[in-house]
Amino acid sequence: xxxTQTLPDATGHFGPFGGTFVxxxxxxxxEELEQAYAAARRDAAFRRELTTLLRQYAxxxxxxxxxxxxxxxxxxxxxxxxxxxxxxTGAHKINNTLGQVLLAVRMGKRRVIxxxxxxxxxxxxxxxCALFGLxxxxxxxxxxxxxxxxxxxxxxxxxxxxxPVRSGSRTLKDACNEAIRNWVTTVRTTxxxxxxxxxxxxxxxxxxxxxxxxxxxxxxxxxxxxxxLPDLAVACVGGGSNAIGLFHPFFRDRRVRFVGVEAGxxxxxxxHHAATLVRGRPGVLHGARTLVLQDRxxxxxxxxxxxxxxxxxxxxxxxxxxxxIKRAEYVAVTDAQALKACALLxxxxxxxPALEPxxxxxxxAAIAKRLRRGSIVVVGLSGRGDKDLPVITERLLG
Amino acid sequence: xxxxxxxFERLRRARRRALIPFIMxxxxxxxxxxxxxxxxxxxxADLIEVGVPFSDPxxxxxxxxxxxxxxLQRGTxxxxxxxxxxxxxxxxxxxxxxxxYWNPLMQYGRDNGQAFLKASRxxxxxxxxxxxxxxEEAGPLRRAAEATGTAVILLVAPTSPxxxxxxxxxxxxxxxxxxxxxxxxxxxRALPPQLMEGLRQLRxxxxxxxxxxxxxxxxxxxxxxxxxxxxxxxxxxxxxxxxQARSRAGAISAAGRFIAxxxxxV
Numbered sequence: 310x311x312x313t314q315t316l317p318d319a320t321g322h323f324g325p326f327g328g329t330f331v332x333x334x335x336x337x338x339x340e341e342l343e344q345a346y347a348a349a350r351r352d353a354a355f356r357r358e359l360t361t362l363l364r365q366y367a368x369x370x371x372x373x374x375x376x377x378x379x380x381x382x383x384x385x386x387x388x389x390x391x392x393x394x395x396x397x398t399g400a401h402k403i404n405n406t407l408g409q410v411l412l413a414v415r416m417g418k419r420r421v422i423x424x425x426x427x428x429x430x431x432x433x434x435x436x437x438c439a440l441f442g443l444x445x446x447x448x449x450x451x452x453x454x455x456x457x458x459x460x461x462x463x464x465x466x467x468x469x470x471x472x473p474v475r476s477g478s479r480t481l482k483d484a485c486n487e488a489i490r491n492w493v494t495t496v497r498t499t500x501x502x503x504x505x506x507x508x509x510x511x512x513x514x515x516x517x518x519x520x521x522x523x524x525x526x527x528x529x530x531x532x533x534x535x536x537x538l539p540d541l542a543v544a545c546v547g548g549g550s551n552a553i554g555l556f557h558p559f560f561r562d563r564r565v566r567f568v569g570v571e572a573g574x575x576x577x578x579x580x581h582h583a584a585t586l587v588r589g590r591p592g593v594l595h596g597a598r599t600l601v602l603q604d605r606x607x608x609x610x611x612x613x614x615x616x617x618x619x620x621x622x623x624x625x626x627x628x629x630x631x632x633x634i635k636r637a638e639y640v641a642v643t644d645a646q647a648l649k650a651c652a653l654l655x656x657x658x659x660x661x662p663a664l665e666p667x668x669x670x671x672x673x674a675a676i677a678k679r680l681r682r683g684s685i686v687v688v689g690l691s692g693r694g695d696k697d698l699p700v701i702t703e704r705l706l707g
Numbered sequence: 708x709x710x711x712x713x714x715f716e717r718l719r720r721a722r723r724r725a726l727i728p729f730i731m732x733x734x735x736x737x738x739x740x741x742x743x744x745x746x747x748x749x750x751x752a753d754l755i756e757v758g759v760p761f762s763d764p765x766x767x768x769x770x771x772x773x774x775x776x777x778x779l780q781r782g783t784x785x786x787x788x789x790x791x792x793x794x795x796x797x798x799x800x801x802x803x804x805x806x807x808y809w810n811p812l813m814q815y816g817r818d819n820g821q822a823f824l825k826a827s828r829x830x831x832x833x834x835x836x837x838x839x840x841x842x843e844e845a846g847p848l849r850r851a852a853e854a855t856g857t858a859v860i861l862l863v864a865p866t867s868p869x870x871x872x873x874x875x876x877x878x879x880x881x882x883x884x885x886x887x888x889x890x891x892x893x894x895x896r897a898l899p900p901q902l903m904e905g906l907r908q909l910r911x912x913x914x915x916x917x918x919x920x921x922x923x924x925x926x927x928x929x930x931x932x933x934x935x936x937x938x939x940x941x942x943x944x945x946x947x948x949x950x951q952a953r954s955r956a957g958a959i960s961a962a963g964r965f966i967a968x969x970x971x972x973v
Contacts, residue, residue, distance in 0.1 A: 328843075329841060329843055330809055330841075330844055331765070331841065332765060332766045332838050332839060332841075332864070332886075333838075333841050333842075333861075333862045333863060333864040333866075333867060333871075333875070333886065334864040334866050334886060334889055334890070335866070336841050336843075336866075336871065337866045337867060337868055337871070338866070476772065476776075477763070482763065486763050486765060489765050490765065490766075490768070490891050493765075493889070493890055493891055494889060494890035494891065495889075496866060496889060497866065497889065590817075592810045592813070592814060593808075593809045593813065593839065594763065594810065595765075596839075601810070603810070603814065605814070606784045606785055606811060606814060607761070607785075607810045607811035607813070607814030607815070608762040608811070609762045609810070
């Protein structure tokens with residue numbers, strides 16, 4: 310057993326990160342969730358039900374697609390895309406929400422709440438709730454309800470209530486605050502379905518476990534396709550769930566280098582970025598000790614980047630830990646680079662990515678020439694671009 | 708100046724209950740903070756909670772959130788709030804405790820709270836309430852507080868199971884902060900019916916003073932809570948009363964009148 314197999318520790322810490330920094334009112338519910346999850350993990354029926362849903366309903370396994378034209382365009386490397394964009398609802402988020410909603414049912418909770426940025430987690434939660442007949446309320450920053458209007462409509466059609474959040478920067482950070490406040494009030498009957506590897510223990514571990522299906526499949530698929538492990542795994546990081554899902558199953562494969570790509574917005578020299586792992590300092594946000602974008606006095610900064618799903622001043626504590634122990638490297642690319650990568654992938658492969666994974670593609674494009682010839686790269690293609698078409702077309706074609 | 712323990716002992720001997728108003732440091736402005744402390748004591752406050760504003764106050768409802776946002780928009784820093792308390796501290800008898808969140812507290816000296824607690828103690832602050840630090844994470848805070856002689860006041864909630872209740876009651880210093888409702892701070896029309904039973908349960912396991920906060924807004928509610936608790940904490944309703952005034956002076960006198968009215972009930 311290596312160290313991450315035993316991480317987080319029993320109190321939810323990844324080294325100095327993680328933990329449970331929440332109001333006392335929800336502590337009992339977190340304990341209940343931890344116990345329910347521990348029991349579910351040992352229960353073959355639960356595992357079978359989740360696996361069946363992932364296969365028959367969500368569309369797993371997703372292909373690991375060799376992107377021949379993209380590879381050739383970038384240089385002498387072999388790029389594989391882990392196609393989470395092909396899942397039901399259009400992104401990796403469904404892996405987690407099916408797991409959590411199954412847990413909610415086990416715990417007898419009839420109502421589920423969620424926060425959402427790009428709306429993908431909100432849609433995935435609303436979908437799982439519709440599937441199980443649970444009441445669903447999604448908190449979404451008002452600014453995000455506008456730039457991701459299509460997802461708001463999808464959630465409503467799925468029967469969820471979408472509550473716009475008008476405090477702070479009116480984006481994901483504020484949606485998280487409001488979801489936690491609502492949970493503090495409704496905790497006896499409600500499960501809070503967190504959408505990323507953030508929040509208090511046990512969420513970072515729980516969401517990582519549900520998302521690790523990405524990396525487990527990718528590992529087997531690349532071995533089958535190439536007969537060896539990749540040199541590099543690249544994924545975008547907002548809260549960090551698709552990146553941890555891809556990285557974690559390769560943790561012990563020390564030769565596989567991890568690069569997490571954050572949204573650099575208009576550049577790290579401006580205040581318009583969300584490069585938490587690159588520029589943040591240790592702090593506490595939304596229940597966990599992690600890296601946080603904050604001012605000198607510890608006030609959380611508002612972020613402002615093109616991709617709503619990366620527009621967040623915190624990050625999962627496990628990423629902060631990977632950075633600390635230098636297991637992963639974290640970088641930032643600008644919105645403009647991401648838009649260009651969107652066009653690149655659309656033109657070379659006929660795949661329109663969501664804005665979020667476009668940051669990962671953009672970073673790969675930037676470093677491809679420096680990679681050793683014949684390098685094998687796995688990129689987490691976390692979602693598809695339908696939701697972003699208005700923004701992408703306005704910025705690229707308009 | 709009295710200690711928290713001294714205040715509760717004196718009140719117990721007199722068979723009186725503590726009235727504990729909450730104000731947000733820097734709201735409506737920093738000059739008002741010191742004046743409010745003096746006015747609240749004159750109106751009958753036995754202990755006063757001063758908030759250090761944080762950008763993302765998870766445990767707070769809309770009224771206290773808005774007060775924090777206003778204070779931050781004026782550029783209020785934790786240091787300034789501490790200095791505002793210090794300026795009037797010699798003229799106050801009532802102990803002052805500080806309510807804030809873990810991030811601004813730990814960032815003050817980037818040292819897990821040691822620098823903040825040293826500074827707050829030097830400004831005459833007797834205790835801290837940090838609603839996002841539950842017992843499990845309270846180790847660093849408690850160690851830093853112990854070094855300065857500051858009380859770490861812990862919260863119990865209606866959802867705290869018996870074993871947690873006992874552990875928190877044992878560990879809390881100064882008093883135990885009983886959260887009356889399953890929810891965030893904010894004035895409510897009615898208090899939950901289970902409140903009295905919850906307080907009775909807590910009384911069975913501790914002799915420490917128990918003060919009740921979250922949701923108390925009227926003299927009648929305060930009087931009902933005072934029958935079962937050692938103290939009544941009022942925040943949102945006080946800020947609401949202040950918010951109706953047009954000027955700083957008006958807000959301060961509104962605060963005084965509001966607390967005097969509650970004083971007659973408690």
